[in-house]
Amino acid sequence: MNKIVIKGGKPLRGEVYIEGAKNAVLPIVTSALLATEGVSKFYNVPNLSDVKIISELLTSLGVKINYNKEEKTLEVDATNPLKKEADFEFVSKMRASFLVAAPILVREKFAKVAMPGGCAIGSRPIEQHLKGFSLLGANIIKDAGYVELKAEKGLTGTTIFFDFPSVGATQNVIMASCLSKGKTILVNVAQEPEIGDMISFLKKMGAKISGENTSCLVIEGVEKLHGAEHTIMPDRVEAATYMIAAAATKGNVLVKNARYEDNVALVSKMREMGVQIEVNKNEIRVKNDRDYLLPIDVKTLPHPGFLTDMQSIIMVLTLLAKGVSTITETVFENRFMHVEELRRMNAKIRIEGRSALIEGGEKLEGTSVKATDLRAGAALVIAGLIANGQTVVTNIKHIDRGYVNIEEKLRK
Numbered sequence: 001m002n003k004i005v006i007k008g009g010k011p012l013r014g015e016v017y018i019e020g021a022k023n024a025v026l027p028i029v030t031s032a033l034l035a036t037e038g039v040s041k042f043y044n045v046p047n048l049s050d051v052k053i054i055s056e057l058l059t060s061l062g063v064k065i066n067y068n069k070e071e072k073t074l075e076v077d078a079t080n081p082l083k084k085e086a087d088f089e090f091v092s093k094m095r096a097s098f099l100v101a102a103p104i105l106v107r108e109k110f111a112k113v114a115m116p117g118g119c120a121i122g123s124r125p126i127e128q129h130l131k132g133f134s135l136l137g138a139n140i141i142k143d144a145g146y147v148e149l150k151a152e153k154g155l156t157g158t159t160i161f162f163d164f165p166s167v168g169a170t171q172n173v174i175m176a177s178c179l180s181k182g183k184t185i186l187v188n189v190a191q192e193p194e195i196g197d198m199i200s201f202l203k204k205m206g207a208k209i210s211g212e213n214t215s216c217l218v219i220e221g222v223e224k225l226h227g228a229e230h231t232i233m234p235d236r237v238e239a240a241t242y243m244i245a246a247a248a249t250k251g252n253v254l255v256k257n258a259r260y261e262d263n264v265a266l267v268s269k270m271r272e273m274g275v276q277i278e279v280n281k282n283e284i285r286v287k288n289d290r291d292y293l294l295p296i297d298v299k300t301l302p303h304p305g306f307l308t309d310m311q312s313i314i315m316v317l318t319l320l321a322k323g324v325s326t327i328t329e330t331v332f333e334n335r336f337m338h339v340e341e342l343r344r345m346n347a348k349i350r351i352e353g354r355s356a357l358i359e360g361g362e363k364l365e366g367t368s369v370k371a372t373d374l375r376a377g378a379a380l381v382i383a384g385l386i387a388n389g390q391t392v393v394t395n396i397k398h399i400d401r402g403y404v405n406i407e408e409k410l411r412k
């Protein structure tokens with residue numbers, strides 16, 4: 001499938017089940033590389049192309065991987081020595097591949113990993129990852145698009161302050177600290193719930209970590225880690241996508257396996273717009289019967305602020321508000337690629353610096369639009385659901401990175 005054709009105009013009704021979180025499964029499966037004994041087993045693993053890419057990367061490093069699509073389980077046996085080099089082929093396909101740097105380095109004392117380039121949403125540098133490795137004692141050489149990390153005598157714990165709470169840098173440095181000598185204190189870490197999920201898995205492997213869900217982590221290094229079992233947390237961005245799709249189409253949808261505590265910012269903003277939201281244990285019901293919603297101001301920020309991955313999606317909802325909404329993107333510098341496509345559908349949006357000014361109330365018109373990245377693609381699908389006529393979303397390989405059967409779930 002290379003396009004999604006949408007004939008919108010119908011309110012969404014019914015139930016939708018949310019899969020395991022893409023942004024949790026990638027770092028968690030990678031952290032299973034730290035286990036020199038035993039096999040790790042994961043439950044609730046979504047059948048996504050990004051999971052396939054990380055599995056292929058791990059296999060290329062000499063790890064045994066077994067994914068059962070029906071049962072949504074994935075087994076990782078990393079007990080053999082790891083290959084020390086991660087190719088550009090994998091890192092260029094998916095930036096999260098750079099997370100293999102820490103496990104290869106701490107286990108093999110040397111790692112050569114391709115530097116991730118820029119991508120559609122911004123330049124995405126890695127200097128915070130490298131600063132962490134360097135302060136733990138690694139010698140770093142950048143050469144011909146690769147980073148070589150050396151730590152012949154292993155790493156030693158210290159205090160590391162992150163200039164920005166980068167999700168990936170926090171994950172990479174947590175993994176390295178778990179097998180460093182002595183105590184590491186990480187200050188100004190990212191606090192995304194997916195990091196909490198990763199820490200919970202690392203603790204099951206034998207890691208000694210305290211301070212989870214705060215901005216400061218204390219990690220006591222251990223000699224070795226072992227395989228463990230873990231159920232991946234629900235995907236809060238997939239949940240957000242169906243919640244917004246329900247509200248935008250004036251529908252009534254029960255989003256199952258969705259946790260309010262992971263989506264407080266989104267629920268607050270949707271309620272501010274006038275959407276009715278009922279929160280129960282592990283499920284969220286979204287109803288909307290208003291002809292017009294209220295405008296809002298949104299600023300993306302590190303957790304617990306409004307998640308940048310939901311920015312394009314909530315923008316579609318603001319198109320239904322009477323008045324001007326503003327959305328300010330502070331996390332990535334180039335995350336408004338969907339705006340051009342939404343404009344082609346008749347949306348009135350103006351970009352000023354890092355903010356988008358959205359004048360709601362104009363009816364969208366279906367046309368052909370292109371998904372420029374994963375969440376931009378999801379936004380265009382929702383736009384198609386509320387547009388007049390037919391919308392064709394192309395380039396949907398991006399959507400398959402993060403959504404299992406989106407067309408089937410929406411059809412139902």
Ligand code: UD1
Pocket residue numbers: 022023024026095096122123124125126127128129130164165166167168169190308309331332333
């Ligand atoms: C992760 C998520 C992504 C989400 C992002 C922010 C995964 C697989 N991906 O990406 O969906 O949008 O968090 O919540 O979990 N930065 C630096 N230097 C660094 C590292 C990052 O300047 O060393 C900057 C980046 O350029 C970007 C910002 O920090 O502008 C956020 O990046 P980061 O938090 O690292 O995001 P990722 O881990 O790449």
